[in-house]
Amino acid sequence: MPAFKEKLKKILGSRFKANHPLAALTTFGIGGPADYYGEIHSREELQAVCGEAKKTDIAVTALGFGSNVLISDQGVRGMVIRLDGNFKDFSINREGAVVAGAAARLPKLVTVLAEKGYQGMEALVGVPGTVGGGIFMNAGTREGEIKDHLLSAAVFSLKDGRFCDWAAKDIGFGYRHSSFQKSQDIIVAATFKFPLAENKKDVSNRIKSLMERRKITQPVDTKNVGSIFQNPPGDYAARLIEAAGLKGTRMGGAVVSDRHANFIVNLEQAKASDVRALIEIVRRTVREKFGVDLNTEVRMLGEFR
Numbered sequence: 068m069p070a071f072k073e074k075l076k077k078i079l080g081s082r083f084k085a086n087h088p089l090a091a092l093t094t095f096g097i098g099g100p101a102d103y104y105g106e107i108h109s110r111e112e113l114q115a116v117c118g119e120a121k122k123t124d125i126a127v128t129a130l131g132f133g134s135n136v137l138i139s140d141q142g143v144r145g146m147v148i149r150l151d152g153n154f155k156d157f158s159i160n161r162e163g164a165v166v167a168g169a170a171a172r173l174p175k176l177v178t179v180l181a182e183k184g185y186q187g188m189e190a191l192v193g194v195p196g197t198v199g200g201g202i203f204m205n206a207g208t209r210e211g212e213i214k215d216h217l218l219s220a221a222v223f224s225l226k227d228g229r230f231c232d233w234a235a236k237d238i239g240f241g242y243r244h245s246s247f248q249k250s251q252d253i254i255v256a257a258t259f260k261f262p263l264a265e266n267k268k269d270v271s272n273r274i275k276s277l278m279e280r281r282k283i284t285q286p287v288d289t290k291n292v293g294s295i296f297q298n299p300p301g302d303y304a305a306r307l308i309e310a311a312g313l314k315g316t317r318m319g320g321a322v323v324s325d326r327h328a329n330f331i332v333n334l335e336q337a338k339a340s341d342v343r344a345l346i347e348i349v350r351r352t353v354r355e356k357f358g359v360d361l362n363t364e365v366r367m368l369g370e371f372r
């Protein structure tokens with residue numbers, strides 16, 4: 068596609084790459100290259116890039132912090148984009164309204180909001196993703212979900228090439244679900260509103276204890292993507308996987324964590340095919356032992372057999 072490459076170079080300069088490795092852009096550290104890759108700094112660039120891709124019939128896939136994706140060993144066909152530059156910014160006004168770019172990091176938001184005495188975002192402490200990835204996934208914990216304080220999201224529609232705003236109530240959120248998982252929309256920004264805490268110290272204490280809990284229960288400092296499976300109704304995937312005796316099960320360089328059974332860790336240069344095979348072993352064993360079908364929470368990008 069020489070013409071496409073030339074046009075993209077004109078729009079993005081050195082931020083456009085062909086055959087670009089993606090593994091290092093994910094917390095799993097796994098996966099092959101994107102045919103084309105670009106870091107996007109403005110809405111104008113996003114519109115121009117997606118317009119060229121559409122003309123040439125090239126699929127566009129958004130990547131956030133890469134903390135909930137398993138990228139195929141063969142990589143991703145078409146163009147992978149990452150929002151960067153001003154998309155990482157956010158502002159907080161005195162009433163607790165937050166306007167954040169989709170590339171703003173959740174850990175930073177959690178910290179800054181807590182410092183200013185706002186409560187609610189600390190439910191997401193320890194979730195390493197971005198605002199865009201968080202809304203796409205409706206990231207959450209037992210303490211709350213990203214949708215809880217969301218007012219609206221601004222998105223770019225790949226279908227009609229336009230920007231529009233979605234009120235949170237119209238987005239169709241569920242457990243680790245948003246309607247953006249079906250539509251072809253790129254989330255570019257979000258507006259939240261957080262209440263002031265009665266006591267600022269309570270928020271920081273809560274953050275501390277939630278973080279400590281994670282350190283005890285999760286394999287921190289390893290390459291992973293958090294929970295691999297969604298919890299089935301009324302139960303926990305981790306409980307079922309552990310009860311099935313699957314902790315420590317290994318496939319190539321990937322292993323079911325001894326610390327948290329719903330985590331798979333890339334121990335030693337694991338391939339996506341290793342992780343995929345392990346996912347199938349876990350699913351089959353849990354189905355045979357308990358009659359429960361586990362659905363994946365991790366998003367697979369690229370082709371998997």
Ligand SMILES: Cc1cc2nc3c(=O)[nH]c(=O)nc-3n(C[C@H](O)[C@H](O)[C@H](O)COP(=O)(O)OP(=O)(O)OC[C@H]3O[C@@H](n4cnc5c(N)ncnc54)[C@H](O)[C@@H]3O)c2cc1C
Pocket residue numbers: 094128129130131132133134135136150169193194195196197198199200201202203204205206207208247252253254255291292293294366
């Ligand atoms: C140690 C660890 C702990 C975790 N704990 C939790 C937890 O407690 N709760 C929880 O919910 N998750 C958890 N996660 C998973 C992950 O952090 C969340 O799902 C997060 O919301 C993903 O955000 P991201 O920016 O990394 O998205 P990515 O992983 O980059 O992408 C995830 C999906 O979102 C899409 N996407 C990303 N950005 C956009 C955008 N701007 N527009 C449209 N689509 C987009 C991608 O195409 C992909 O399908 C954890 C992960 C790790 C590594």
